[in-house]
Amino acid sequence: MSRIEEIKAAAAKLDPEEQFELFRWWVGSKAFKIRQLAALKRDIAAGIEDLDSGRYQTYDASRSKRLAGEVGRSGRKRLKDIRKTNQA
Numbered sequence: 449m450s451r452i453e454e455i456k457a458a459a460a461k462l463d464p465e466e467q468f469e470l471f472r473w474w475v476g477s478k479a480f481k482i483r484q485l486a487a488l489k490r491d492i493a494a495g496i497e498d499l500d501s502g503r504y505q506t507y508d509a510s511r512s513k514r515l516a517g518e519v520g521r522s523g524r525k526r527l528k529d530i531r532k533t534n535q536a
Contacts, residue, residue, distance in 0.1 A: 449457075459470060474480055498504060507515060 459467060462470065
């Protein structure tokens with residue numbers, strides 16, 4: 449068993465409060481923050497490249513409302529599917 453697998457197994461045995469404390473410790477760590485910042489910079493660069501290349505859409509009020517509805521429906525479906533998977 450790898451060290452990572454050992455850590456995962458140990459974390460799975462923690463109670464929810466301890467798991468949350470472990471999570472807060474990890475997301476507060478310098479290593480995590482460095483990785484998150486690097487990912488954010490990559491995403492921003494990709495977005496700027498898309499804008500510069502004309503790969504974007506503009507939305508008026510009615511299209512924005514339609515998009516918001518689609519996002520809401522999609523999100524509710526994903527949550528429903530996740531809950532079904534977790535109950536199985």
